[in-house]
Amino acid sequence: MIENLNWPxxxxxxxxxxxxxxxxxxxxxxxxxxxxxxHEWGLGGRRFGAxxxxxxxxxxxxxxxxxxxxxxxxxxxxAYGFFAVPYTILIYPxxxxxxxxxxxxxxxxxxxxxxxxxxxxxxxxxxxxxxxxTGIVATMPYIALQLVGMERVIQALGFHGEGIFSHLPLTIAxxxxxxxxxxxxxxxxxxxxxxxxxxxYIFVIAAVVYIPTQLGGxxxxxxxxxxxxxxxxxxxGGKVAAGLILKPAQIMPFITLAIxxxxxxxxxxxxxxxxxxxxxGNAIRRNAIALPAYSLVLGLIALMGYMAHAAGIQVSNPQDxxxxxxxxxxxxWFAGFTFAAIAIGALVPAAVMSIGAANTFTRNFWKPFVDxxxxxxxxxxxxxxxxxxxKLGALLILLVMPTQFAIxxxxxxxxxxxxxxxxxxxxxxxxxxxxxxxxxxxxxxxxLGTWLSWGAMxxxxxxxxxxxLSFSSYNGLTSVIVNMIVxxxxxPVLRGSTADQTTEADYQDRRVPx
Amino acid sequence: xxxxxxxxPCVLSLxxxxxNIIEPRLGGFPFFYWSLLLLVPVSALFILAAYKGEAR
Numbered sequence: 337m338i339e340n341l342n343w344p345x346x347x348x349x350x351x352x353x354x355x356x357x358x359x360x361x362x363x364x365x366x367x368x369x370x371x372x373x374x375h376e377w378g379l380g381g382r383r384f385g386a387x388x389x390x391x392x393x394x395x396x397x398x399x400x401x402x403x404x405x406x407x408x409x410x411x412x413x414x415a416y417g418f419f420a421v422p423y424t425i426l427i428y429p430x431x432x433x434x435x436x437x438x439x440x441x442x443x444x445x446x447x448x449x450x451x452x453x454x455x456x457x458x459x460x461x462x463x464x465x466x467x468x469x470t471g472i473v474a475t476m477p478y479i480a481l482q483l484v485g486m487e488r489v490i491q492a493l494g495f496h497g498e499g500i501f502s503h504l505p506l507t508i509a510x511x512x513x514x515x516x517x518x519x520x521x522x523x524x525x526x527x528x529x530x531x532x533x534x535x536x537y538i539f540v541i542a543a544v545v546y547i548p549t550q551l552g553g554x555x556x557x558x559x560x561x562x563x564x565x566x567x568x569x570x571x572x573g574g575k576v577a578a579g580l581i582l583k584p585a586q587i588m589p590f591i592t593l594a595i596x597x598x599x600x601x602x603x604x605x606x607x608x609x610x611x612x613x614x615x616x617g618n619a620i621r622r623n624a625i626a627l628p629a630y631s632l633v634l635g636l637i638a639l640m641g642y643m644a645h646a647a648g649i650q651v652s653n654p655q656d657x658x659x660x661x662x663x664x665x666x667x668x669w670f671a672g673f674t675f676a677a678i679a680i681g682a683l684v685p686a687a688v689m690s691i692g693a694a695n696t697f698t699r700n701f702w703k704p705f706v707d708x709x710x711x712x713x714x715x716x717x718x719x720x721x722x723x724x725x726x727k728l729g730a731l732l733i734l735l736v737m738p739t740q741f742a743i744x745x746x747x748x749x750x751x752x753x754x755x756x757x758x759x760x761x762x763x764x765x766x767x768x769x770x771x772x773x774x775x776x777x778x779x780x781x782x783x784l785g786t787w788l789s790w791g792a793m794x795x796x797x798x799x800x801x802x803x804x805l806s807f808s809s810y811n812g813l814t815s816v817i818v819n820m821i822v823x824x825x826x827x828p829v830l831r832g833s834t835a836d837q838t839t840e841a842d843y844q845d846r847r848v849p850x
Numbered sequence: 851x852x853x854x855x856x857x858x859p860c861v862l863s864l865x866x867x868x869x870n871i872i873e874p875r876l877g878g879f880p881f882f883y884w885s886l887l888l889l890v891p892v893s894a895l896f897i898l899a900a901y902k903g904e905a906r
Contacts, residue, residue, distance in 0.1 A: 415870075421886045422863035425893045429856040432897050555878030581870050581882050591864050621901055628894040635887045 340494040342663075345672030349493060352535070352676035353509070356528045356683065360516030363523040374716045375448050377521035378695040379613045382443065386619040386626075388526055392688070393610045393623060394630045395529030397601065400485035400682035401478075403536070403637055408654035410641030413578040414565045416586050418638060419594045424631035426598035432624035435602065436617035437764045440845035441838050449692075450608050450760055451700030457763050459835030460771030461704045466778050467756045468700035471605040472726075474749030475693045478604070479730035480742040482682040482689075483510065484655075487734075489675035492659035503735055509679070510686075514727045517687045518720050522613055525687035532684050535677035537633065539662075539670075543643070544636045547665050551646045561642035588807035589798040596813035600754040605692030606685060617845030686727065694722035744795045751785035751797075751812040758820050764843065767836055773826035781819030785811050856900055859893035 364371060369381040384392060402420070409417030438453065447453045450471065455464040483506055490505050497504055516524045548554050562580040569578050577583045582590055601607055614620050637658075644657040647664055651657055659678075662671045698719040703710045710718070733742055759774040788799045788811040798808040805814075863886070872880040879887075 415882060418883065418886065421890065422866075425863040425886075425889055426860050428893065428897055429853075429860055432900065433853050433856065553878050555875065558878060558880055558883075580880055581872060582866065587866050587870065591866050594864065621904075625894055625897045625901060628890050628897075631890045632887065635883075635890065639883070 340496065342494045342668050342672070344668035345663075345675065346493050348669050348672030349489075349676045349679070352531075352673070352680065356531055356680050357512050357516065359527050359531065360513070360520060360524040360683075363516070363527040364520040366523050366527055371519075371521060372716050373712045374695065374698065374719055375446065377716050378691050378719055379448055379609065380522040380526055382613055383615055384526060384613045384619070385615050386622045389610065389614045389619050390623050390626050391529040391533050392522075392526045392613065392684075393607075394627060395525065395532050395681070395684035396606055396610045396688045397627075397685075398536075398630045398634055398681075399478075399482055399685040400678050401481040402634065403678055403681055404485040404488055404655050404658060405481075406634065406638045407641035407644070407658045410638050411644050411657040412641075412654040413576070414561070414580055415582045416577070416590060417641065418635070419590050419597075420638060421631065421635045422591075422594040423597045423601075424628070424634060426594060427601050428624045428628055430598065431602060431611075431627075432621055434761055434764055435611050436620050436845050437843040438760075439612060439614060439617050439620055441764075441842045442612050443845070444842045445837060448609075448612060449605065449696040449699050450603065450756065451696050454756075454759055454763065455700065455704070456837040457767065458759070458771035458774070459833035459837075460775070461700075463759060463771045463775045463778070464700045465705070466775055467759065468696045470752050470756055470778075470782070471603075471696050472693045474746075474753040475605055475689050476726065476730055477733065477742045477745035477749055478606075479686050479689050479727065480733040481746050482686040483730065483734045484739055484742060486679045486682040488655050489659055489678045492656070492663060492675060493672070506734075507731065509683075510727060510731050513683050513687060514690075514724050517690060517723055517727075521720075522609065522688065522691055525684045525691075526613075528680065528687075529684045532677065532680040535673065536681060539674040539677050540633050540636055542666075542670070543640060543662075547640075547643050547647075547661075550665060551643065557639075557642050557646040560646035564645040585808070588809060592810035592813045593797065596754055596810040596816070597750060599757050599816065600750050600812060603753050603756050603760060604689075605696050606689040607692075609688055609692040609695065686730070690723040690726045690730075691719075693726045694719040697722045697726075747795060747797055748786060748789060751789055751815065752782055754812040754816045755781040755785065755819055757816055758823050768827060769823050770827045770830055770832045772830040772832040773823045776826055776830070777819040777821075777823030780822045781815045784818055785815030788815060853900060856896055859889060859896050863889055863893070 367383045369376040371377045406417055406420050442453060445456055451464040451468040454467050455461055487506050495505060548557060551557050565578045569576050577586055611620060640658050640661060644661040647661055649657055649660045651660055662674045698715055702718060755778045758777060762769055789795050798810050800808050801814050869882055869885045874881055876884040
């Protein structure tokens, strides 16, 4: 089990893991407040200024899975994996324009989830339930994938177990995470995010400066990667689309995937939690300016997939490319540092995701449908419990199902998540759409998106919409457009509730000086 | 309407057929990669401009 362990790397890894564990438990005393009410446990009491929000959102959105999966995609098929860069260029103008409005109205009415806002805006608890269910279902496999990212680096340390022991280190790490999230709430990942992001910046800078000097510069790296990808295409008889630039057939999927992913990102419960925990709307605006620093880092991390080719790394699972690259290019202790950064990078989003899912479960399902008289203390207690269950569920997904299942589910999760875009984002600007119409649009979009993704052999992210389009388009984007059309046609017909807790002034955060 | 300038980096990032080329290279990076990476800080500058413009 541990006879092949890389001891220097493992010791460094365990050291950093221990440091963040202590921080996670101590975090309950940071900016302390009464942790037995939900907005204190689940939103850190909305006390996070621009700096903390920057670390928290950065740590939350650029996850361990991203750090593993994006370079893996680049390693496997080249330019297509770089869709992550236009995608992250698109998200920040949206964050800047729309989300201070959401923050303001949420602050005024004490909403802590997207579902809370939907209920207040449309007075439709079924639409709020749809938003809640979408968020939870999309989040679970996402948490499971954080575990996948963590497991790749644990295996790279040389750990190989049989049977139930194969997941032992992962299980231990996750139980620790679950315990401090339970006791400290959102404060724990916010505090750990400082360590995680600092470590990620250090290893990325070290990698992009040092590795090229060893491999003959960036020109040589791109040439070697281009040759390796061309060889792969030739070996497949032209069936595999890969290369340093996009094949013509990849261009529309690349564009639509970037747009669709950008529309979905801030709808996830974990993004919402990070945004609503900000102490004022300007903290969000300033983050829209500063968060692209992480996008640059992500772009550089993506290129590590090419560095792996240039360094001659041959792996059957592309997700091992980056860990193996670091083991080959750096001394063991630094590889251990990098792996710790990636593993800790899994803890922050996993914690925030479970908190976001727990918040919405408690507020938008349990309270309206099961126990309307839930006291604030019981509400917080229930959310803490649900955060544990959500994490255990994610661990179970990973333990009993093939990894591919989690990957497919996460891909579908994006297609589902984007379906709440009309209700939430349009809802920030207009009450013209009605609750029932949006609900039908959501259902049509969800079913259509799932249907389109159901390929003959496996789940596929893009399709030509039953042959109606001359190109392939990301199913999330195609189906949400249909969703919008349905909601627009039905809104004049299905009137539903006219209740609206909010007024236009509630969406302006600037009345209160920051 | 005042946010219309924010569309500039978004539209540029989606003009994929125009940047889907290798040459001209910069520091060894094919155009596809360096132009997209460069667009990231440029987009941040556009948002900064919107922020300053809004505050006035």
